[in-house]
Amino acid sequence: MTHRTLIQDLAALPDGPVTVAGWVETVRDQKKVQFIILRDESGAAQLVNPATRPSTDSGAQEPSEAPAEGPGSAAALALTESISALSHGTFVRVTGELKHDERVKLGGLEVKIGTLEVVSEALETPIAADSSLDKRLDWRFLDLRQPKQSLIFRVQTTFLHALRTVWVEKGFIEIQTPKLMASASESRAELFQLEYFETVAYLAQSPQFFKQMAQSAGFGGIFEVGPAFRADPSFTSRHATEFTSIDTEFSWIDSHEDVMALHEELLAAGFQAVADTHGDEIREFFDVEVTVPQRPFPRIPLAEAKRIVAEQGYVIPRADDDMDPEGERRISQYVRETYGHEFVFLTDYASSIRPFYHMRHEGDPSLTNSYDLIFNGVEISTGAQREHRVEVLEAQAREKGLEPEELSFYLDFFRYGVPPHGGFGMGLARVLMLMLGESSIRETTYLFRGPTRLLP
Amino acid sequence: MTHRTLIQDLAALPDGPVTVAGWVETVRDQKKVQFIILRDESGAAQLVNPATRPSTDSGAQEPSEAPAEGPGSAAALALTESISALSHGTFVRVTGELKHDERVKLGGLEVKIGTLEVVSEALETPIAADSSLDKRLDWRFLDLRQPKQSLIFRVQTTFLHALRTVWVEKGFIEIQTPKLMASASESRAELFQLEYFETVAYLAQSPQFFKQMAQSAGFGGIFEVGPAFRADPSFTSRHATEFTSIDTEFSWIDSHEDVMALHEELLAAGFQAVADTHGDEIREFFDVEVTVPQRPFPRIPLAEAKRIVAEQGYVIPRADDDMDPEGERRISQYVRETYGHEFVFLTDYASSIRPFYHMRHEGDPSLTNSYDLIFNGVEISTGAQREHRVEVLEAQAREKGLEPEELSFYLDFFRYGVPPHGGFGMGLARVLMLMLGESSIRETTYLFRGPTRLLP
Numbered sequence: 001m002t003h004r005t006l007i008q009d010l011a012a013l014p015d016g017p018v019t020v021a022g023w024v025e026t027v028r029d030q031k032k033v034q035f036i037i038l039r040d041e042s043g044a045a046q047l048v049n050p051a052t053r054p055s056t057d058s059g060a061q062e063p064s065e066a067p068a069e070g071p072g073s074a075a076a077l078a079l080t081e082s083i084s085a086l087s088h089g090t091f092v093r094v095t096g097e098l099k100h101d102e103r104v105k106l107g108g109l110e111v112k113i114g115t116l117e118v119v120s121e122a123l124e125t126p127i128a129a130d131s132s133l134d135k136r137l138d139w140r141f142l143d144l145r146q147p148k149q150s151l152i153f154r155v156q157t158t159f160l161h162a163l164r165t166v167w168v169e170k171g172f173i174e175i176q177t178p179k180l181m182a183s184a185s186e187s188r189a190e191l192f193q194l195e196y197f198e199t200v201a202y203l204a205q206s207p208q209f210f211k212q213m214a215q216s217a218g219f220g221g222i223f224e225v226g227p228a229f230r231a232d233p234s235f236t237s238r239h240a241t242e243f244t245s246i247d248t249e250f251s252w253i254d255s256h257e258d259v260m261a262l263h264e265e266l267l268a269a270g271f272q273a274v275a276d277t278h279g280d281e282i283r284e285f286f287d288v289e290v291t292v293p294q295r296p297f298p299r300i301p302l303a304e305a306k307r308i309v310a311e312q313g314y315v316i317p318r319a320d321d322d323m324d325p326e327g328e329r330r331i332s333q334y335v336r337e338t339y340g341h342e343f344v345f346l347t348d349y350a351s352s353i354r355p356f357y358h359m360r361h362e363g364d365p366s367l368t369n370s371y372d373l374i375f376n377g378v379e380i381s382t383g384a385q386r387e388h389r390v391e392v393l394e395a396q397a398r399e400k401g402l403e404p405e406e407l408s409f410y411l412d413f414f415r416y417g418v419p420p421h422g423g424f425g426m427g428l429a430r431v432l433m434l435m436l437g438e439s440s441i442r443e444t445t446y447l448f449r450g451p452t453r454l455l456p
Numbered sequence: 457m458t459h460r461t462l463i464q465d466l467a468a469l470p471d472g473p474v475t476v477a478g479w480v481e482t483v484r485d486q487k488k489v490q491f492i493i494l495r496d497e498s499g500a501a502q503l504v505n506p507a508t509r510p511s512t513d514s515g516a517q518e519p520s521e522a523p524a525e526g527p528g529s530a531a532a533l534a535l536t537e538s539i540s541a542l543s544h545g546t547f548v549r550v551t552g553e554l555k556h557d558e559r560v561k562l563g564g565l566e567v568k569i570g571t572l573e574v575v576s577e578a579l580e581t582p583i584a585a586d587s588s589l590d591k592r593l594d595w596r597f598l599d600l601r602q603p604k605q606s607l608i609f610r611v612q613t614t615f616l617h618a619l620r621t622v623w624v625e626k627g628f629i630e631i632q633t634p635k636l637m638a639s640a641s642e643s644r645a646e647l648f649q650l651e652y653f654e655t656v657a658y659l660a661q662s663p664q665f666f667k668q669m670a671q672s673a674g675f676g677g678i679f680e681v682g683p684a685f686r687a688d689p690s691f692t693s694r695h696a697t698e699f700t701s702i703d704t705e706f707s708w709i710d711s712h713e714d715v716m717a718l719h720e721e722l723l724a725a726g727f728q729a730v731a732d733t734h735g736d737e738i739r740e741f742f743d744v745e746v747t748v749p750q751r752p753f754p755r756i757p758l759a760e761a762k763r764i765v766a767e768q769g770y771v772i773p774r775a776d777d778d779m780d781p782e783g784e785r786r787i788s789q790y791v792r793e794t795y796g797h798e799f800v801f802l803t804d805y806a807s808s809i810r811p812f813y814h815m816r817h818e819g820d821p822s823l824t825n826s827y828d829l830i831f832n833g834v835e836i837s838t839g840a841q842r843e844h845r846v847e848v849l850e851a852q853a854r855e856k857g858l859e860p861e862e863l864s865f866y867l868d869f870f871r872y873g874v875p876p877h878g879g880f881g882m883g884l885a886r887v888l889m890l891m892l893g894e895s896s897i898r899e900t901t902y903l904f905r906g907p908t909r910l911l912p
Binding site: 001023039040041090091119121122123125139144145150153156157158160164165168173175176177178179180181182192193195197201203209213216220225226231242253254389409410416420446447449451452454455456 | 546596613620634681698865
């Protein structure tokens with residue numbers, strides 16, 4: 001490995017020789033002194049060089065007559081010139097003298113440049129801080145060099161590791177379910193299809209069937225973090241054709257209440273880890289205070305939530321029994337004002353707007369043992385107890401217009417015994433968007449995919 | 457949640473009332489006593505019931521005249537009958553009396569059944585211990601009920617969590633790269649293509665381009681565990697059309713030696729965690745001793761490895777410069793005998809058999825800064841230093857018959873500056889197969905996908 005000190009570690013070092021490496025964020029090339037802001041994955045530091053300019057006197061000395069080293073030497077001239085020529089984004093390795101100096105705004109230290117090696121030159125960047133989101137996505141690898149952008153993915157790393165640690169400590173099993181399927185996993189709509197040798201395959205819209213299979217296999221509890229695909233032609237700030245889905249499923253539940261309890265535990269652990277590790281940086285870059293949610297989260301049956309927004313005079317512009325995004329925003333606002341909470345479970349959705357595999361209420365089949373989780377105004381997850389009685393499941397599939405024959409491989413999971421179970425799927429990019437107060441999942445996805453975006 | 461005690465926790469409980477829940481593995485229905493082996497995700501236990509049979513005397517009492525409870529009661533008769541009727545695989549919940557008894561082979565304890573609730577009945581299982589692999593895969597959810605099979609995925613969970621913990625502690629960033637791409641990521645061969653709105657998309661054969669993008673983005677080090685897709689028509693025990701790839705990539709390396717050092721560290725941590733957590737069970741079910749590999753692993757340049765197997769009289773049946781699977785098996789055997797090691801890095805592969813993005817030796821462009829990692833005779837990974845100088849990269853792409861125009865989005869990552877970097881991709885199912893001495897990745901993949909297998 002290149003010997004170097006990460007910039008975040010400079011503060012703890014005494015004054016003296018150091019090597020740092022990263023990319024040039026800015027150059028201030030003044031007559032008498034040159035400054036470089038050098039950034040690496042851990043932070044930024046100021047590098048300084050007393051400029052040595054070629055003499056402009058008519059009686060200028062030839063370079064060959066310059067002193068061998070020190071100010072005015074050929075080496076000093078060359079260093080000054082190479083700094084003047086640096087383009088933003090160029091990767092360099094610098095050895096120099098670290099000096100702590102409280103007057104330096106950036107971290108109270110600077111490095112006086114001894115030698116500077118250009119490792120990889122950069123063309124002039126085509127994007128600026130005020131470039132459109134679309135242009136920034138065209139140049140995503142440059143956009144991600146902003147510390148605010150890379151912080152999103154450090155937060156993602158911490159969040160996912162905290163969730164997985166909870167699962168692992170509970171004895172849940174990590175599975176990787178196939179994304180190539182012989183049938184649709186959610187609906188025939190929004191389905192990507194491909195030629196597959198002598199037949200066709202579909203891209204998994206969710207791991208639903210396969211995470212339920214693990215319950216029939218007696219795995220007890222499972223989790224998966226992986227891609228899901230929807231041929232969704234919409235262009236909202238919340239939709240993508242490919243997204244990372246956080247999934248879990250577990251057995252021996254009594255109702256969706258057990259699923260919500262695990263959901264709360266996971267989110268509290270994830271938010272705690274993010275607040276502990278990145279709280280200060282998130283405040284600095286996003287002006288957001290990450291709050292660890294209190295458990296239990298508020299729960300409101302969907303019917304009551306609809307009454308609440310109706311009393312506010314809002315008419316939900318939908319023909320079906322569902323909430324709309326504005327209704328979700330309003331009920332979230334209501335919960336924040338009433339309970340001081342950023343999360344709310346809307347529960348007991350109507351069977352008419354839920355998939356066939358959601359279990360229905362005993363005694364009232366018009367309602368399901370299900371919920372949506374709303375976070376800061378936007379739905380981030382759907383969870384439910386699943387119907388595990390095969391004859392009920394088959395009837396519900398028929399009622400939804402599905403052919404049980406097409407689902408036979410799935411129905412088999414239930415014909416050979418399966419305990420009561422449930423789980424949820426949660427969109428990673430949505431959680432991050434709402435946690436950080438961003439306006440679109442395009443900001444919180446490493447490489448967004450939409451109907452007109454497959455590049456880079 | 458259903459109140460229950462996991463079977464693995466029974467041993468630590470005193471004699472007394474317990475509730476257990478799981479599926480019926482076997483029933484021994486004797487005249488005077490009935491035994492059930494009940495299994496859950498943690499283990500198996502023996503349940504016992506003193507049988508109450510209807511009297512066969514001609515002067516038999518009517519059931520209504522039976523005692524209200526205890527032996528001979530209607531309840532006891534019903535319990536005996538429901539146990540007789542149990543099919544294998546049925547999920548039940550049982551309350552009873554735990555009794556420690558050293559004479560019971562299975563764990564030195566049994567549970568005398570008080571009540572038994574059939575939670576989910578099962579059809580008779582269509583597979584047996586000696587069913588063919590293909591038939592077992594048809595019924596994968598039943599196959600996975602065998603403790604040996606589910607252990608594979610508990611090992612997987614432990615292994616992956618150990619690797620991720622190493623990465624997280626090093627400050628690496630977890631990314632999820634898109635699986636939908638506008639171009640091939642490895643080669644035009646073995647590429648799945650799909651209609652994508654007004655255009656076509658391809659399924660990622662690897663995250664190669666996108667993990668390199670993170671280096672240009674200044675992320676420093678990244679990791680990803682996710683699916684990769686190859687339209688590979690082969691039917692070997694080592695190939696699949698969809699597989700889980702373990703990927704990492706990091707900056708500021710000097711050569712592929714740095715990549716191998718990280719690779720060793722990750723594997724040692726993963727094997728240590730698996731040995732600590734599952735060593736005994738792996739010995740029991742697989743008759744395998746999990747050995748934590750000593751670092752450094754042996755390294756042999758490919759040319760020398762070929763000389764070694766040639767000296768054994770083996771002629772590699774290939775027209776190109778590569779090893780074949782039998783050669784890999786032989787060199788692995790040689791390393792085991794010579795160095796007592798299960799792993800070997802074969803290094804410095806010929807440029808002719810490596811992708812255009814592998815860096816070549818300074819001074820000898822016929823060789824690359826790359827390696828394959830062989831574990832117990834089979835290749836599990838390819839790693840390399842990447843070429844980061846855009847003009848060299850472009851020339852190497854041309855030499856391999858690729859059109860730089862098609863790769864322009866990728867070449868841009870290098871035009872705007874990128875530090876020296878490298879990484880590896882490793883097949884999860886292969887690691888597990890070789891760690892556990894299994895004969896096929898079909899055994900160590902949750903749901904195998906091959907040219908003729910898309911179900912379940």
